Amino acid sequence: MLRTALRNVLAHKARLIMTVLAVCLGVAFITGSLVFADSTTAAYRAAMSQDFADIAVRVIPKDPPGASPNEQSSALDDTLVSKLSTVPGVASVRPAAEGSVTLSAKDGTPMRADSMQGKFGDSYIPGADGKDSRYPLTAGRAPRNSGEVALDRSTAAAGGYILGDTVTLAKDGPVLKKRLVGLVSSNDSQVKAGGTLAVFDKATAQKLFAAPGHYNRIDLTATQGTDQFELAKRVTAVLPADRAEADTVSALANQNSVFISTKTRSYERLPLIFAVVSLFIGTFLIINTFTMLVARRSREIALLRAIGATRRQVVRSVLAEAALVGFFASVLGFLLGLGVATVLPSVLDTSGDLLPSGPLVIGPTAILAALAVGVGVTVLAAWLPSRRAARIAPIEALRTAEQPPSATVSRIRGIVGLVMIALGAGLMFSLSDATGATDNNVYTAMYGAGILVVGLIVPAPLLTGPVIRLLGKLTARFGVVGDLARENTLRDRRRTAATATALMISTALVSGLAVIDQSSSQTLDAQAAAGLSADYVISARNMASIDAAAIQRVTDVPGVRTASAVADSVISAGAYAKDISGVDPKSVDDVMKLHFLSGSAKDLGPGRVAVSQSFAHDHGVTTGEWIRASISPGTGDRDQPYTVVGVYQDNPTAQDVLGYRTEVQKHKDVPHSVQRILVRTADGAVSKDLEKHLRAAVSDSPLLKVQDRDQLVQEQAGVAGELMTMMYGLLAIGVLISALGMINTLAMSISERTREIGVLRAIGMDRSGISRMIRLEAVCVAAFGTLLGLAGGLFGSWKVSGLMNGAIPQYSFSPPWPTLALVVLLSLAIGAVAAALPARRAAALSPLRAVADA
Numbered sequence: 001m002l003r004t005a006l007r008n009v010l011a012h013k014a015r016l017i018m019t020v021l022a023v024c025l026g027v028a029f030i031t032g033s034l035v036f037a038d039s040t041t042a043a044y045r046a047a048m049s050q051d052f053a054d055i056a057v058r059v060i061p062k063d064p065p066g067a068s069p070n071e072q073s074s075a076l077d078d079t080l081v082s083k084l085s086t087v088p089g090v091a092s093v094r095p096a097a098e099g100s101v102t103l104s105a106k107d108g109t110p111m112r113a114d115s116m117q118g119k120f121g122d123s124y125i126p127g128a129d130g131k132d133s134r135y136p137l138t139a140g141r142a143p144r145n146s147g148e149v150a151l152d153r154s155t156a157a158a159g160g161y162i163l164g165d166t167v168t169l170a171k172d173g174p175v176l177k178k179r180l181v182g183l184v185s186s187n188d189s190q191v192k193a194g195g196t197l198a199v200f201d202k203a204t205a206q207k208l209f210a211a212p213g214h215y216n217r218i219d220l221t222a223t224q225g226t227d228q229f230e231l232a233k234r235v236t237a238v239l240p241a242d243r244a245e246a247d248t249v250s251a252l253a254n255q256n257s258v259f260i261s262t263k264t265r266s267y268e269r270l271p272l273i274f275a276v277v278s279l280f281i282g283t284f285l286i287i288n289t290f291t292m293l294v295a296r297r298s299r300e301i302a303l304l305r306a307i308g309a310t311r312r313q314v315v316r317s318v319l320a321e322a323a324l325v326g327f328f329a330s331v332l333g334f335l336l337g338l339g340v341a342t343v344l345p346s347v348l349d350t351s352g353d354l355l356p357s358g359p360l361v362i363g364p365t366a367i368l369a370a371l372a373v374g375v376g377v378t379v380l381a382a383w384l385p386s387r388r389a390a391r392i393a394p395i396e397a398l399r400t401a402e403q404p405p406s407a408t409v410s411r412i413r414g415i416v417g418l419v420m421i422a423l424g425a426g427l428m429f430s431l432s433d434a435t436g437a438t439d440n441n442v443y444t445a446m447y448g449a450g451i452l453v454v455g456l457i458v459p460a461p462l463l464t465g466p467v468i469r470l471l472g473k474l475t476a477r478f479g480v481v482g483d484l485a486r487e488n489t490l491r492d493r494r495r496t497a498a499t500a501t502a503l504m505i506s507t508a509l510v511s512g513l514a515v516i517d518q519s520s521s522q523t524l525d526a527q528a529a530a531g532l533s534a535d536y537v538i539s540a541r542n543m544a545s546i547d548a549a550a551i552q553r554v555t556d557v558p559g560v561r562t563a564s565a566v567a568d569s570v571i572s573a574g575a576y577a578k579d580i581s582g583v584d585p586k587s588v589d590d591v592m593k594l595h596f597l598s599g600s601a602k603d604l605g606p607g608r609v610a611v612s613q614s615f616a617h618d619h620g621v622t623t624g625e626w627i628r629a630s631i632s633p634g635t636g637d638r639d640q641p642y643t644v645v646g647v648y649q650d651n652p653t654a655q656d657v658l659g660y661r662t663e664v665q666k667h668k669d670v671p672h673s674v675q676r677i678l679v680r681t682a683d684g685a686v687s688k689d690l691e692k693h694l695r696a697a698v699s700d701s702p703l704l705k706v707q708d709r710d711q712l713v714q715e716q717a718g719v720a721g722e723l724m725t726m727m728y729g730l731l732a733i734g735v736l737i738s739a740l741g742m743i744n745t746l747a748m749s750i751s752e753r754t755r756e757i758g759v760l761r762a763i764g765m766d767r768s769g770i771s772r773m774i775r776l777e778a779v780c781v782a783a784f785g786t787l788l789g790l791a792g793g794l795f796g797s798w799k800v801s802g803l804m805n806g807a808i809p810q811y812s813f814s815p816p817w818p819t820l821a822l823v824v825l826l827s828l829a830i831g832a833v834a835a836a837l838p839a840r841r842a843a844a845l846s847p848l849r850a851v852a853d854a
Helices: 004-011 013-051 078-085 153-157 202-210 228-238 251-265 268-296 298-306 311-348 364-381 384-390 394-398 407-429 439-457 462-479 480-491 491-528 549-556 612-617 661-665 689-697 710-715 720-750 754-762 766-801 800-807 816-834 836-843 845-854
Strands: 057-061 092-094 102-104 119-123 137-140 148-152 166-170 177-186 198-202 216-220 243-247 536-540 560-573 574-584 598-601 610-613 624-630 640-646 658-660 678-681 703-709
Touching: 004 243, 004 678, 004 845, 013 311, 013 364, 013 720, 057 153, 057 228, 057 251, 057 536, 078 216, 078 228, 078 710, 092 491, 119 202, 148 153, 148 166, 148 364, 148 394, 177 800, 198 202, 216 228, 216 407, 228 243, 228 251, 243 251, 268 298, 268 311, 268 364, 268 384, 268 720, 298 574, 311 364, 311 384, 364 384, 364 598, 394 574, 407 439, 407 720, 407 766, 439 491, 462 480, 462 491, 462 766, 462 836, 480 624, 491 766, 491 816, 536 689, 549 560, 549 574, 549 678, 549 689, 560 661, 560 754, 574 612, 574 661, 610 612, 658 661, 689 703, 703 710, 703 845, 720 754, 720 766, 720 816, 720 836, 754 766, 766 800, 816 836
Parallel strands: 119 198, 148 177, 574 658, 610 640
Antiparallel strands: 057 216, 057 243, 092 216, 102 166, 137 177, 148 198, 166 177, 536 678, 536 703, 560 574, 560 624, 560 678, 598 640, 610 658, 624 640
């Protein structure tokens, strides 16, 4: 039977190639994501080995018990450096004062401003030879005072700087201007991957990143033969236990390995989603292909049964064919997956995470996964057709026509389908009163959507009749050709439904995501400037702060009527942690649209807060009552009583709680700092000149953004970018596999209908009529799948509105009708395009040869 299976695969290789391609797509995405993860992890480990090449132990400061985050540890100083140099086994001691600084390019554009990492600042500490071995100079000289800086040469090139230029940078708060006096090189893997590096003289770096005369890191090199763990014990013994600690480089490397593994795995989600979808859709193509092959070879299988083949042997033969097809698909998918792994970093835009580059690492996991998925999915999908093949009796060899499915099977299919549709719809309807995306609600939505999709698939052959007949009113416009196309589509309803299933699933996914994306985008756009009376918002990036002096400079800009500063923080009350905005009660009404249900913002003061309607509901408080809460991070008693002086409608600009700005500021890491300045112009004017003056007032700080209301809305428009990527990716996968399925089905259908097509040609139908008939058949199948998928996608996205409203307040169902219309037209066009080759082949059949060969 194995020889029979191999012979059948070779005999039908042209028809099985579509199945190979469909499975190969899923295998490629899985292989690509696994190889990408392994390659990136290996590259990162190699980079860490280089970063820690000559380090054995690292000493870092430790906060004393009861210390606040504002207090700096004073343990790491020159005295400790001298003491560490005398520890047995220490070859050299290398202190450093390092931190994060954000640079502006020469044209004023912030460099990596929106990234939380990869913006390095460090100290240039020369050794006995007058040079810092970590940062060899490539041009100029090392910085010598607070007015000078050196840049990594790649950083200088990216920013357009040359020696002698003035470099604009900021750590947190005021902008700093320094003259570029030198260029250095660095072996740091993150700098090589695109990070920025600024190097300062020792005193300046200590003032910026630690404290005057102190460091925040000391690296120790071990003498030959000294174990790093033993050295760490010796170092720990001389450290002040409550103010410093020592780690081995192995421990540091392990910590970084966990971080990069977590980060890399997060990039696997999108390709794995594509893999699951492509394999799920491809499963129906496999089932349809093997079902048609079994039906076409029913007489052959019956003859095998007649000469002694058992049912088990027939099943094994069909599954062996599927295994061979899956193996070829796995090999092809694995090779294609290597290409996917190569392009994933650019497609997923990993530059913000500074992932190092390196050669592809092909491990056994990726190889085994490719074979397991490719062969496993194909064999499982072919199991049902193999069971049908095993039920073919020897008497079937005498029949000339395929037997239609029994009425009992159809009834069972209809009942099961209706039950599943009712169950799935019921689960989705249970979300009608959902108020948030809790775990239970998310699982309910997932199960409901999955059951609903399967519920549409199971009775699809029964739905084919009414839907295709409805579509037949449109195809009737093409006369006899249209009527024949309709009847041919209805001839084998199971085949039609199976072919349309791939398009139905992809359309359901895409239409549902499109509705969610449109609804989310509209809500986010409306919220971006909602509750805002100000014409400009000056805000800090990445948890930075705006220095107090900038507030007055903004106020003094000509054309500014009001400049109201806001200090943002977090307030914890019970089990809830919410955002609090510290405002000035005298000016807040001029820059925010606050609608108070009770109380007023004018009553804000020390120990007095106003809360949003949602906060009041969650905590069961109202105006005049009090709550116990703490404003993070806090410097004194954690929980304090706060009187509620007002309740206002939910406002994204005001956030959850309004507090007295001075009180919020005293609890912050950087005292007296603010995170936003809301600017109201004299006549509501917005102009490039005014924006330029506002930027100048904050010294063109790379840490700050100056945006008008329209720019705030545009910024929010980019929030759904990943969802759009997923939507178009799923659409592409669904369209491709659907096209493969249609080509396969039509090609086999034409092969089965050779005599029929010959007769049509013989009685007068020309080639264009044959071609048009085949195309209309494909369009009918595509329309059937598209309509079912569109209905399922719209229903699902409508019923998850409650979940989305929990994640995005004020979310409302808003279908993007133009986009959905485009999806429908594209699906119909795919049907027509997929029919091009089969239609050409059918039209090329000679009438006499077709009748003779059939």
